Amino acid sequence: MYVRPFALIVLLLAAARAEAQSPPATTDSAKHAAEGWIYGASLGIPGYRSTPAAELFTFGVNFTQLRPGRLGADFSLGTIPSVAVAGILPLGARAGVAFPLAAGPYLLVLPSAGVSTIMAMGPEGGAGVGGVTAGIATIAHAGPLGLRTGITWHGFANTSGAIWLLEIGFVSVPSATP
Numbered sequence: 001m002y003v004r005p006f007a008l009i010v011l012l013l014a015a016a017r018a019e020a021q022s023p024p025a026t027t028d029s030a031k032h033a034a035e036g037w038i039y040g041a042s043l044g045i046p047g048y049r050s051t052p053a054a055e056l057f058t059f060g061v062n063f064t065q066l067r068p069g070r071l072g073a074d075f076s077l078g079t080i081p082s083v084a085v086a087g088i089l090p091l092g093a094r095a096g097v098a099f100p101l102a103a104g105p106y107l108l109v110l111p112s113a114g115v116s117t118i119m120a121m122g123p124e125g126g127a128g129v130g131g132v133t134a135g136i137a138t139i140a141h142a143g144p145l146g147l148r149t150g151i152t153w154h155g156f157a158n159t160s161g162a163i164w165l166l167e168i169g170f171v172s173v174p175s176a177t178p
Helices: 003-021
Strands: 036-048 058-066 072-079 089-098 101-104 107-122 125-142 145-156 163-172
Touching: 036 145, 058 089, 058 107, 058 163, 072 107, 089 125, 107 145, 125 163
Parallel strands: none
Antiparallel strands: 036 058, 036 163, 058 072, 072 089, 089 107, 101 107, 107 125, 125 145, 145 163
16 A cells, blocks of 8 residues: 555665765756755645545645755645635645755756645544655746645555645745855
8 A cells, every 4th residue: 555655765765875875966957956945835636546626725835955966854734725614624744855856957856755644623623644655846946936846645544545636836945146
């Protein structure tokens, strides 16, 4: 059930180990962004298997540590506004690592893996479930402003398929120039 996320985690760790043994890259595309934090907001559409649930669109914030060619922290927190209007506070959170890769001077590719949770709280109490996550995002940027698109897959106990989230949003990207 968790084969894909596990495989992605293994690949990320192997890539990080290989990076530690290779000389630093000197191409312009590898040095296009300064180290720091990418942060922003996004809208998303969740789904299960091949069925999107547009009526449950999400709003979230994300934070990714930019260390090109090295593992960095990756966090996200989101909610479903249409459910919150009904008096139930749904929260989704993701925490893990991302491996930012410079695909060009203005394009980053961010494979990621980690853990995730979905929680809901209402007048009668709350509940939650935890699992694993894997994803990939791209950030096209011109200077400090970027467009982030991505998809994450979330595997939880007692589900026969992954819950996925397709997102698009704007982010702030650290700039190499003052």
